[in-house]
Amino acid sequence: MPRESDLPDALVKLKHGFQNGKLGQAYLVVGDPRGNAARLAEFVLQMIFCNSGDPPCGACNNCRRAAGRIHPDAAWIEPVRKSRGILVEKVREIIRNTFETTLEGGWKAVVIVNAERMNSEAANKLL
Numbered sequence: 001m002p003r004e005s006d007l008p009d010a011l012v013k014l015k016h017g018f019q020n021g022k023l024g025q026a027y028l029v030v031g032d033p034r035g036n037a038a039r040l041a042e043f044v045l046q047m048i049f050c051n052s053g054d055p056p057c058g059a060c061n062n063c064r065r066a067a068g069r070i071h072p073d074a075a076w077i078e079p080v081r082k083s084r085g086i087l088v089e090k091v092r093e094i095i096r097n098t099f100e101t102t103l104e105g106g107w108k109a110v111v112i113v114n115a116e117r118m119n120s121e122a123a124n125k126l127l
Contacts, residue, residue, distance in 0.1 A: 050066075077091070
């Protein structure tokens with residue numbers, strides 16, 4: 001991982017919030033879902049799941065799984081190809097999963113990519 005002095009201000013603030021136990025329960029990130037916005041989401045996931053003393057290390061198993069979007073306690077919701085939307089069934093599944101015990105202890109996280117593509121029923125269900 002880069003040194004803290006090399007990180008953008010937003011990442012430094014998130015890291016300090018995490019270290020001080022003051023990380024918010026939700027963040028809205030606006031940006032390219034395949035660019036910096038995705039990298040920010042991956043950074044936060046690595047930070048909360050990392051096993052090192054100075055997270056995120058980027059090298060431990062949890063950091064690699066978070067970056068690869070395969071950590072069992074992190075869910076990514078993206079629009080489905082056919083409808084190009086996020087449907088209420090997927091939101092129900094994520095809500096149900098969120099209330100279950102974590103698989104590895106600690107945090108659970110959900111990243112919603114292109115949240116504006118939720119139909120009104122899915123958006124209302126999430127609220």
